[in-house]
Amino acid sequence: MTSILAPLVRGICIDAAKTSRIVIPGEGPAPQNALTIDLESAFEKDNKGGEAFSEEGAAKILHEAYASWEFEISPSGAERTETVKKQPSSIVLKRGAQTLAIFWIDRDLDTARNRRKNRDDTLLEEQVLQKSGEASLFQALSAVGRSGVMANRVAVVTGGAQGFGEQISRGLASSGALVFIADLNLSGAEALAEKINDSVGRTAAIAAEADVTSEDSMEHLFTFIAEHSGGLDLCVSNAGILQAGSVMEQKLDAFELTTKVNYVGYFITAKHASRLLRLQHLAAPQWKTDIIQINSKSGLEGSNKNSAYAGSKFGSLGLTASFALELVDYNIKVNSICPGNFFDGPLWADPEKGLFVQYLNAGKVAGARTVADVKAYYEGRIPMKRGCEGPDVMRAIYYLVEQEYETGQALPVTGGQVMLH
Ligand SMILES: NC(=O)c1ccc[n+]([C@@H]2O[C@H](COP(=O)([O-])OP(=O)(O)OC[C@H]3O[C@@H](n4cnc5c(N)ncnc54)[C@H](O)[C@@H]3O)[C@@H](O)[C@H]2O)c1
Structure with a gap:
């Protein structure tokens, strides 16, 4: 179940933050500041009397719960005009009273692991770009770096x-x-x-x-x-x-x-x-x-x-x-x-099995006496003269x-x- 729930949670966090997130599973009691979401209604009866988990249904529930959480921390919508965006650093998924999974969230793996270890559930804060001018400047710069x-x-x-x-x-x-x-x-x-x-x-x-x-x-x-x-x-x-x-x-x-x-x-x-x-x-x-x-x-x-x-x-x-x-x-x-x-990778350069040695031994390059001769021949066929x-x-x-x-x-x-x- 974790392998289905984790990508959904990661998706929700990315969707809200507009940037990448690492999401890792945790254990123990629910962190105090966690966003808790009940997925009960994503479990649907199938026509054989059994039960199926609806991934689409779960995504919808997650979206709605996340939107309510955002509204709660910023009821006036002030968030949108601020330069810092807040996110939960832990999300608990439940089915009624049963805990399905606990996830810890952060920008990178080590920080997420530290959060989990220290049970640090302070909210994640992200600097956000404000005006459209800044956004296009950011895009132009990103093409350089x-x-x-x-x-x-x-x-x-x-x-x-x-x-x-x-x-x-x-x-x-x-x-x-x-x-x-x-x-x-x-x-x-x-x-x-x-x-x-x-x-x-x-x-x-x-x-x-x-x-x-x-x-x-x-x-x-x-x-x-x-x-x-x-x-x-x-x-x-x-x-x-x-x-x-x-x-x-x-x-x-x-x-x-x-x-x-x-x-x-x-x-x-x-x-x-x-x-x-x-x-x-x-x-x-x-x-x-x-x-x-x-x-x-x-x-x-x-x-x-x-x-x-x-x-x-x-x-x-x-x-x-x-x-x-x-x-x-x-x-x-x-x-x-x-x-x-x-040419510098093992496929070509391995001293025993590499293609240069093989081609040298097979006499594939006329006049070549060393591996360096074979390499020079192949480099010479490239307009930019290197591999x-x-x-x-x-x-x-x-x-x-x-x-x-x-x-x-x-x-x-x-x-x-x-x-x-
Ligand atoms: N070396 C070149 O000159 C060259 C040129 C153009 C494209 N390529 C392509 O680049 C890719 C890498 O080539 P390379 O020369 O670096 O290869 P390589 O032989 O140096 O390394 C290949 C790696 O793939 C792993 N591997 C092999 N079979 C595997 C499998 N079934 N499942 C998982 N891993 C497996 C090997 O263990 C090895 O670590 C290949 O797709 C190759 O066709 C290589």
């Missing part, structure tokens, strides 16, 4: 333990987000989360074991996220593998595995991410959220002897456009980023999150290697 769009937001990165996923996890954490590093490699995700938290001096990263090819695993991941932060603002579907091979030689197993991780895995990720985002949307209809798939330049042009990979990436662009059409109704934007080659790096992808992520008026797109980040067709 674009990474600010992720401050205090919640993100998940699949395949976040290494490579591009690591770069994205680090980038999001350093721009103030709470990031769930979801990876098949749990120990890698944990080690990275620890490094990130040490370097930013707060709980900015949480590791979670996840296999994007398993429906159970992904369902569990998004429940875990709802229970640990209340919800989500950005899902980066990054996990992907590459198994190259000639169409005449490649084993079916290899083709199917690539398709399963890169294409089916994206579907499963988007399916469970959007279910959580939809719940939040019920309570915060204006709040925009994002699903961003890390695609590839191989999703925009063929890749020689690499058809399983390119096929999975081309197909994923069809998923992106189709998910976008459906999920726009829930204010969820869905876009793909198509990066060029990340794609983490910050290049991060800029694309910030752009897509900040850009409210775009969905269903594939954004190339290739140093000019893939241009308009």
Whole structure:
């Protein structure tokens, strides 16, 4: 139940504050200043004599109760003309006399955890912008400091333990987000989360074991996220593998595995991410959220002897456009980023299994005698003469999150290697 109620509560708080919130479950007696809401009438009889919980009904009750609470603390509407907006820092959900859940609310995870620990239920206060002139100035400035769009937001990165996923996890954490590093490699995700938290001096990263090819695993991941932060603002579907091979030689197993991780895995990720985002949307209809798939330049042009990979990436662009059409109704934007080659990441640079070593040994680059020769050859094919790096992808992520008026797109980040067709 917590994984359903937490996103609804997060949605209500976001809707009122117009900014991100962390919502975590608590225990014990109801805090004194808590906003208490009875959800009894959200439990409806179904036609089989049983009972069903109406998420829409619950969202409506939450909205009404929140509006009454706001009116009580500011009956004259003075709140709207003040520069500080107040919010409850705890919400108790009941069904009649039974307590269904207690939630603690704050801007970031550590502060919310401290509130819960100290049972500090003083009201949350937020500075609000006043005149429309100030609001447009704020918007113009935010385009300059674009990474600010992720401050205090919640993100998940699949395949976040290494490579591009690591770069994205680090980038999001350093721009103030709470990031769930979801990876098949749990120990890698944990080690990275620890490094990130040490370097930013707060709980900015949480590791979670996840296999994007398993429906159970992904369902569990998004429940875990709802229970640990209340919800989500950005899902980066990054996990992907590459198994190259000639169409005449490649084993079916290899083709199917690539398709399963890169294409089916994206579907499963988007399916469970959007279910959580939809719940939040019920309570915060204006709040925009994002699903961003890390695609590839191989999703925009063929890749020689690499058809399983390119096929999975081309197909994923069809998923992106189709998910976008459906999920726009829930204010969820869905876009793909198509990066060029990340030469400094493990896929290319691993000294034993990396593509540079493989291509050197296979004699793929005529005249190349060292790994550096192979790298120089590939860099030379890029108009901007270097590979794609983490910050290049991060800029694309910030752009897509900040850009409210775009969905269903594939954004190339290739140093000019893939241009308009
Ligand atoms: N490296 C590049 O040059 C490049 C270029 C363009 C696009 N991309 C794309 O970027 C994404 C990341 O690639 P990378 O090169 O950084 O990869 P990588 O191999 O360095 O890291 C991939 C991560 O995904 C995890 N992973 C693998 N299978 C998983 C699964 N089933 N469930 C959850 N996690 C899983 C791995 O444990 C690993 O941590 C991929 O989608 C890839 O197609 C990579």
